[in-house]
Amino acid sequence: MSVAHDVGVTGVGVLQVVVIGIGGLVLLGLMRKVRARIEGRVGAPVLQPLRDVRKLMRKERLRPEFASWIFPLAPVVLVATVTVAALMTPLITTHPPLAGGSDLFVVVYLLLLGSTLVALAGLDTGTAFGGMGSSRALTIGALAEPALLVTILALSVSSHSSNFPVIVRATLADPAVIISPARLFALAALLIVIIAESGRLPVDNPATHLELTMIKEAMILEYSGPDLALVTLGEAMRLALLLGVLVNLSLPWGVASSTSVGALAIGTIVLCAKVAAVASALSFVEVFLAKLRLFRLPELLAGAFVLALLGVVSGVVTK
């Protein structure tokens, strides 16, 4: 197979999903490793999450006694929605398999479908923790929503479209857009929203199991075995996808503009490098952050909303 060989739509789809799937878990390991090293610990190997998932996959499936079919369905839906989102997003190439309907709005609502199902599953367990987690996670989600949609608006103003490949291609064609105030404000807002949506510090502490402070972990407390493996995989894929979106909107260079083997190889390496760099930076900053009180979060998200709004306004004014 030569470097110029075209792998076609299916190949690109499989590649993006596999890179997001395995890359997401490695990313999780990398972020934990960075954090451990800065805190002066050796930390688990970077590939530890992969091993965890493999181990969990082989365990017995358990179901809490009052749960219904929603409980086993939620992890599957979570993974499925992120997979479809990965098929839509221009991560490695600007020609993802579902490019036609690849809309930022659609990607957001797909991810929302997964997290809503997980929130329902939290209530399905019939315990206090599940309800607590879903109540908090959904409150944060609802407050992050305006910032998120207005961010999409700000990103779309310059190219008159919320079609994701169109935005990335337009950015590649005219890189000056990146340092325009509209894009900078929008990216800052997007970063905050991504932190909130993926449950990183200072919104939620992914490492905690302290009963009263956990959000995501409370929601998925009852999961074990293969179901927990799928939840972990889904969450990791989502984090990788969101960071991939962020880097491709801020530093789109290296994204393959064709579907040839060579271009895709470069695209994969560049994407992994960029996401790894951003994730390490995030992890580095997280060491110095404490978790915010739940009822201080609206201020943070309102801040993100104002940034996004500034993005739209400056985009309109400078036009």
Add this chain to the structure above:
Amino acid sequence: MVGALIGVVAAAAGAALPKRWRVPASASLVLCGCLTELATSIRVLATGSDAHWHSIDLLPFTGVTLLLTPLGAIFVVLVTVVAVPATLYWIGYSSHGASARTTACNYAMFVTVLLIVPAAASVATFMFLWEMMALTSLALVLTDQGRRAAARSAGVWYGVITHAGAAFIMAAFLLLASHSGSQTFVAMTSHARTLAPGARAVIFLLALVGFGSKAGVVPFHVWLPRAHPEAPTPVSALMSGAMVALGVYGIVLFGNVLLSGGPVWWWLIVLALGGVSALFGSLHAVNSTDLKKLLAYSTTDNIGLALLAVGASGIFVATGHGRLGALSLVAAVFMLVNHAMFKGALFLVAGSVQVASGTRDLDELGGLLRRMPQSGALFLVAAAAICALPPLNGFVGEWLLFQSLLQGVNLGSTAGDIAITVSVAALALAAGLTIVAFVKAAGVGFLGRPRSPGANDAREVAMSMRVGSGLLVVMCVVAGVAPMTILSAVERAVRAALPRVGSRSVVRGLQLQLVGARGVLAPTVLAASLAGALILAVSLRRALARRRAVRVVEAWGSGRELVTARMQYTATSFAEPVQRVFDDVLRPVRDVNVSHVAESRYVIESMSYRSRVDDGIERALYAPVIKVIRRWGQYARRLQPGSVHRYLAYGLAALVVTLLVVAVAG
């Protein structure tokens, strides 16, 4: 018009037949009427030519003028979307009430009137039908008034607000008709352009208030959370899904058809009303624990979003972006049709829950999905549809609205841009809060474990009730996966409402491709790939797991031995974070009573905590008005002491005053 005749026969059957035959006979006739009207409106939508019918004998002096335009036809379709399943549901539901002679007769009349209101084409016809719609639905809200004080109170609120609204609509019609010298809509449309801008504005604002009160927008929404829970379930579904949408129809009728559009500020008001209603409705839906009340507030939310789209459409048309305006109006009408589907389904299942468990209070429900597997699954899917989750119909509607707003930013006027950006934010916040409200409703009501004996003993309801709600859920799925047919019908209706715009189709094959915009959605492909990914994930779990069997275990109870249903989050506790975040807007009333033991005030004997969220607008706006009216009522009673002499003196005084007025004026 055959459908209307069948409907009247259905009403007569409901009134005349003995109890055993009443509901089935009446319901099947209503269904025939619905299907006949549906056929007429589909013909109108397919051919684009209006259906006309006139009779001078039916109403004295004026006659009845009916003209079914494509815009009216799409609303007739919307009514049948709810009416057919609701009537099927009624057959099973009637064994739990709603089978009395008056109820059956009124129900048939109500559906019939709903079906012909969108065809009314003269002032007298419209007002007659509009009033019939109000009166029959009022009588249905009062079905239970003998037993429940809440139903009486709901009837008073609904009756007063709907009639005040009708007065405003009447005033708007009279102004318009007196100018054009004719009471048919066609003549009024052609004369309206020569009206002075001030008069046009007054007419529009009067109509906006009148129809807004029917649509349940803030601040006229107060009747919804009272009337919807009290009406029999099929009627709640019809009121919320269909009747309220006719309020938006009225606004479009006046703004876009009769007055042929207006300046930007009219539509900014509509946009603002819509945005505020969406936020207010969704916020109160999050904080409601009564399932039907939650759905009623969410109606205010959904209608608000549709009105926001109508407002945006008006702004676009007024600033010369006709195609974009058409797109927003398509989004508005499509969202109303979707709302009829999912809200109808949700109301019907809520009624099933009440029948099965004896309560609508979410804090007493739970675990219903395992006890009512089919109804529960239907509720979950309908809830996902209202949350605008893909691949269901609510998602397509919000995508259309978002796309039209997205294209609308950057059109030149700064005020317009800011208004559009803020409405995107309102849309987003309302969407987020809707998800909280419906995860709460579905999660607390149907998942987990039962919180009361009633919920524990709940059993699946009668077949016809499941078929009724199931039909609506199937429509939600079809309209989400393959919205092309419905959208092209909506498109034709909008083209009739905005004749000067001349937009092209938004549908291209399996994709929705927007005209003049770079937005593309492929709902069928999206649904197919989601299904594929789901199968993939399930088989991944199957292939890798060593043991297939699932072991049922106890949930983690933090080391306690006994985990009870009371330890679960309730609807109230689920909504508490949102309530706290919006404390300043909601102003919840919290009482904490602590009673101490007599010997020592350091030892607490008992504690009670009560928290309640009142409707702030009701408190601030309606309470003072009611107080004043009540005081005037007290004064008015002094005029009637029962003395004949006094009454004769009143007569004499009135006569003298009249003569004086005649003398001065003449």
